[in-house]
Amino acid sequence: MTSATPPTAGNRLDPWFGAYAQRAHNMRASEVRALFAVVNRPEVVSLAGGMPNLAGLPLDAIADTIQRVIATQGLSALQYGSGQGHEALREQILDVMALEGISAHPDDVVVTTGSQQALDLVTRIFIDPGDVIVAEAPSYVGALGVFRSYEADVVHVPMDEHGLIPEALEATFARLAHEGRRVKLLYTIPTFHNPGGVTLSLERRPQILAIARRYGVLLVEDNPYGLLGFGQDPTPAIRSLDEDGVVYLGSFSKTFAPGFRVGWVVAPHAVREKLVLASESAILCPSNASQMAISAYLATSDWQGQIKAFQVMYRERRDAMVSSLAEHLPDASWTVPDGGFYTWVKLPPGLDSKSMLPRAVTGRVAYVPGTAFFADGTGADHMRLSYCYPTPERIREGVRRLASVVNAEREL
Ligand code: PMP
Numbered sequence: 001m002t003s004a005t006p007p008t009a010g011n012r013l014d015p016w017f018g019a020y021a022q023r024a025h026n027m028r029a030s031e032v033r034a035l036f037a038v039v040n041r042p043e044v045v046s047l048a049g050g051m052p053n054l055a056g057l058p059l060d061a062i063a064d065t066i067q068r069v070i071a072t073q074g075l076s077a078l079q080y081g082s083g084q085g086h087e088a089l090r091e092q093i094l095d096v097m098a099l100e101g102i103s104a105h106p107d108d109v110v111v112t113t114g115s116q117q118a119l120d121l122v123t124r125i126f127i128d129p130g131d132v133i134v135a136e137a138p139s140y141v142g143a144l145g146v147f148r149s150y151e152a153d154v155v156h157v158p159m160d161e162h163g164l165i166p167e168a169l170e171a172t173f174a175r176l177a178h179e180g181r182r183v184k185l186l187y188t189i190p191t192f193h194n195p196g197g198v199t200l201s202l203e204r205r206p207q208i209l210a211i212a213r214r215y216g217v218l219l220v221e222d223n224p225y226g227l228l229g230f231g232q233d234p235t236p237a238i239r240s241l242d243e244d245g246v247v248y249l250g251s252f253s254k255t256f257a258p259g260f261r262v263g264w265v266v267a268p269h270a271v272r273e274k275l276v277l278a279s280e281s282a283i284l285c286p287s288n289a290s291q292m293a294i295s296a297y298l299a300t301s302d303w304q305g306q307i308k309a310f311q312v313m314y315r316e317r318r319d320a321m322v323s324s325l326a327e328h329l330p331d332a333s334w335t336v337p338d339g340g341f342y343t344w345v346k347l348p349p350g351l352d353s354k355s356m357l358p359r360a361v362t363g364r365v366a367y368v369p370g371t372a373f374f375a376d377g378t379g380a381d382h383m384r385l386s387y388c389y390p391t392p393e394r395i396r397e398g399v400r401r402l403a404s405v406v407n408a409e410r411e412l
Contacts, residue, residue: 022129026148045398047321047385048366050194050341052254056309058301065296073292081288083280085111085264089295093264096298097250100226101240108266110275111286115224115251115263118275119146121282122220122247122265125274126184127152132176135187136164138344138373138382140194140222143187147375154375155183161335163200164188166207173215183217191235192225192340195373195384199338205238213245218271224251224263227307229339230315244268252294254341255307260290314341320392321385321399328403334385341388344370346381347406353383356409363408365401 069077084090090106097104112118119142127133129151135143137156147154155176157168169186176183188208190200200208212219221238229235239248251263265275279286297303321343322336334345347353353369360366370382385402387395 023149023151026151028145028148044361044364044366045390045394045401046366047387047390047395047398047402048368049389050386051389052258052310052341053313053317053389054257056313057257057306061301062293062297065300066293069289069292069296077289077292079288081285081291083285084276085109085286086288086291086295089262089291089298090264092295092298093250096227096255097237097239097248097266099304100223100234101236102248102266103240104243104266108269108272110265110267110272110279111291112263112265112279113283113286114253114258114261115222115249115265116142116146117279117282118249118263118265119143119222121275121278122185122249123147123150123152124278124282125271126218131184132181133185133187134169134172134176134183134217135375136189136193136196138195138370138379138384139187139375140189141368141372143222144373144375147187152184156374156376159193159196159198161198163190163193163196163198163204164208166204166211169208170211173211173217177215183215185220186212186217187220187222188238189222189225190238191223192228192337193342193344194225194340195342195344195368195370197335197337197340197343199235200238202235205236206241209238209242209245213242218247219245220247220249222249224249224254225340227255228311228314228341230311230318230337232338239266247271255310256294256297256303260287260294262286262290262294311339314339314388317387317390317392317395318343320395321387324396324399325385328399329406332406341386343385343387345383345385347383348410349381351406351409352380354380356405359409360402360405363401363405365398365405367402 090109093109094104123146127150131152132155133147133152134155134157136159155172157172158165192199223237227234239246248266267275318337325334331348332345334343337343354371357369368384370379371377373379
């Protein structure tokens with residue numbers, strides 16, 4: 001009889017430490033996740049997490065919809081399904097994307113378990129260790145985590161109030177080409193950026209696309225917030241300008257509910273085939289029950305009216321956030337988002353958002369330090385403030401508390 005012997009311990013708390021693959025060593029709890037315990041304490045105003053506020057959803061109607069799905073299509077809802085996703089839902093996803101000017105065929109769509117899985121699949125099929133991904137500075141913490149786990153080398157390109165800067169992108173691509181380094185992906189969140197709160201201007205969209213094309217780089221457009229604008233018509237997605245050079249990621253998490261875990265990818269034909277294979281190997285198929293619930297919701301409810309209600313609610317919260325920042329932190333600066341969940345705050349000189357966080361939590365307010373959003377750990381002079389979840393009153397109270405923490409910090 002043989003007994004398993006733990007490999008050489010490299011960490012006294014985990015006898016299997018020496019057995020992990022390198023990619024597991026590259027996985028880290030995000031700074032957002034480490035905050036979850038704090039977020040749940042009622043006395044803390046959390047401006048940290050990005051949880052959508054679902055209080056306005058018509059729960060009784062949704063319960064009826066799900067009940068009907070099980071009553072009428074229960075055996076297929078509870079069965080395995082297609083690796084590419086439920087066909088009826090893929091067709092409805094086309095209607096959702098049409099609002100942002102995208103035209104596609106249902107076969108172009110791959111349903112995923114949230115767009116987070118789409119990020120994982122895209123990275124899995126393109127990235128070998130050491131490959132370069134170019135991303136905005138700052139960038140979505142969850143994407144950076146995926147990129148790190150696949151050992152990508154993330155190179156950041158700056159944004160301004162109009163989004164990613166074309167000249168800076170061009171210069172970065174040129175420098176990397178000169179160094180003989182192949183850029184595999186350009187990862188961008190063009191609309192209502194997380195955490196930047198800015199939107200890539202209409203003028204820049206074709207420019208960014210043209211630069212990516214010229215350097216032969218596939219553009220990954222991550223767009224979970226695009227329909228959550230505050231007033232204006234939706235901005236046409238980059239994917240509406242190009243079918244072959246863009247992989248587009250969408251999600252129902254922010255426009256409906258993240259609990260179903262349904263997102264999608266639209267990709268050029270050959271890429272899409274690889275994505276389906278990768279997804280089948282990871283999960284066999286996305287949840288039929290979730291997809292059919294969302295499909296029935298889209299077919300029977302005023303989902304566009306619901307999105308409008310979300311826009312109004314988030315706009316009011318954005319207003320509370322930016323007006324209390326102006327009142328209480330006049331020497332900081334921040335982006336004023338036209339949609340989405342976040343504002344990106346630059347602290348007054350000399351302050352460090354990462355080292356200040358424990359004192360902020362003691363002062364009963366939480367945020368995400370800017371360092372979470374840079375692959376190289378810079379960004380301590382910034383923080384991300386989310387206005388999506390708390391009420392306007394709580395947001396105002398949170399910013400008041402934050403200002404007293406900042407003021408105390410200046411006296412340290
Ligand atoms: N991309 C961005 C930019 C996000 O902000 C999020 C969620 N915070 C995701 C992807 C993942 O969303 P989901 O998996 O819920 O669709």
